[in-house]
Amino acid sequence: MTEDIFTDEYFMKKALNEAHEAFDKGEIPVGAVIVVDNRVIARTHNLTELLTDVTAHAEMQAITSAANFLGGKYLTGCTLYVTLEPCQMCAGALYWSQISKVVYGADDTHRGYKVMGAKLHPKTQVVTGVMAEECSVLMKEFFKKRR
């Protein structure tokens, strides 16, 4: 029964906390966590502005961080929770990592991997729309503030 708290929503809330951290730093508010056996092994948020680096998306840092933690470059058995649909760069990195599951919140109909034509690994299970509204509202707030 104790495992019941570890839902996709439970971990997406942690990713959303990371997205809020990004928001507070003036970064596009995307957050991610990587989980293995119900344990968070990486938590990251977008840092492209702070690091002056287009590759510093939340997912990219999470993949590097999780691989460091595990001591191996493959993320089989792991799940990524990310507040926004990954872009083609991040989808490509996730592909190479052979991660077992990707859960994302809001769709990115403009630059998400689906509309761009990129692919996740065929073995990767994908769950979409988890806390999509909360994830999406944060993004809209951010861009409203910047206008």
Place this chain on the structure above:
Amino acid sequence: MTEDIFTDEYFMKKALNEAHEAFDKGEIPVGAVIVVDNRVIARTHNLTELLTDVTAHAEMQAITSAANFLGGKYLTGCTLYVTLEPCQMCAGALYWSQISKVVYGADDTHRGYKVMGAKLHPKTQVVTGVMAEECSVLMKEFFKKRR
């Protein structure tokens, strides 16, 4: 007339030197350089094994390195030379960087961005097949050695 030495082959040779460095380290032999105004501002090679990180492709490191050098995250005005067709991760990163030109050597008909469906930025000029034979031979040597 002095500018005539700065051909695509001239810079691809430098990328190929980097690929040889990767080869010598037991890494899949892919090398890259980024050039602005005929000046090399980043030179990198694949380090996925050494860093235990699927994101450590030559191109990814070159993008980060060039942005550091330039002090800005956009690579407009820059050209990337890479010995192998970029994968979808690297194509995605190049997309975000808005790099002006990408020159690659050998095609990657298996995991290259084209066959995977990913896209470079519409403003990015692409030149293919520069020293393709040399770039391809090095890859074949590597995989022959590993068998």
